[in-house]
Amino acid sequence: MEQQESLRQAVIAHDELPNDIRTVAGVDVAYEKNSNRLVAAVAVLDATSLKVIQIASYHGEATFPYIPGLFSFRELPAVLAALEQLAAKPDLLVCDGQGFAHPRRFGLACHLGVATGLPTIGCAKTRLLGEYAPLAADRGSYQNLMDNGEVIGRALRTQTDKNPVFVSVGHKVSLETATAWALRLTPTYRLPETTRAADHAVKELLIQCG
Template sequence: MQPVITHPWDISETEALRLQQSLAAKVIKEDQFNEIKLVAGVDVAYAKESDKLVAAVVILDAATLEVIETATATDNAQFPYIPGLFSFRELPPLIKAFDQLQHTPDLIICDGQGYAHPRRFGLACHLGVIFDVPTIGCGKTRLLGKHQEPDKERGAVAPLIDNDEVIGNVLRTQTNINPTYVSIGHRFSLATACEWILNLSPKYRLPETTRQADQAVRKALSH
């Protein structure tokens, strides 16, 4: 699986900001996908005391949530650690991992932000646009925006708002458990994104895609 849009990664902060703004214009905010049979989770972990990154892509059956395939890749960080520009650091090893896959996912869930980003272009958007694949951002923490607390029941949502714009939803995936922060990545509406995150989170706070990708990077880092 190869990106349909390529660009350099070893660039300056100013160039990255400019590129982010131009690519953000390509984000599609409504549902544009076919039947979703395979879903992927992605995660990137940082090695201690080195600039090594480990990326994992795990593909699951969308109906059973059974793991179909796992790919991992290591890389050296090409871009500095700058908040709001993490995708420039984390996507190169993820692209390497995607290149190894035998299956092509119909939907990718990112452990982090999509549209809920200062320039509306977090990792989920960047990944979705360069691969032209439907993506969703589902973060454990809020990057920006304000919200009311959603009700305590599973499925409750509250809008995440920044500058009078709804940039995501605060979604309760399990009753009486801390919510997640869901935003669109690419080719997905916010309402459909929340439906899918609930489907992928039958037992735990985080979607099974994220849990499996996290386990895969931890395993790869320990070797």
């Protein structure tokens, strides 16, 4: 917890990413049911076509339990190991979890960004904290996530009539830009294509190497 308070100082909450983003990657981790075995994967997609270009992975064991608020300590090691398998780092990383929308403003997306120096955004399926006003049912509508009078992220409707996703700043990307990317990565489904690709990858790999 103290480590989060310290590392958060390194987070860059404004745009400091390449002018032309060519590749966007998604990261995810899957766990085996009755063991500590896990598999992490990074799915690199072409930023324009959203087609998968490459998959990198890492097989290992969980070294930290799941504790809300300390989630990054559980997933970060494996994700970093998978990222090391990549010859060319992606221009942007999309995380399956919170970034700034965290009790100490240092969720997985922030931690991964600071640890790698890469631009990152957090795109979670559910809310960890904060409140938001009712938002319209159409794709693209959003409401800021507020916590103690501070904007910590956004509830964004990526698909009409579907539940929103929770976008927040990770590192080197503003909330405005993060929102734009979240929308751009969800032309068809509720979750970003990056997250979907990484999710599919880890599940396949977990079955194979069981």
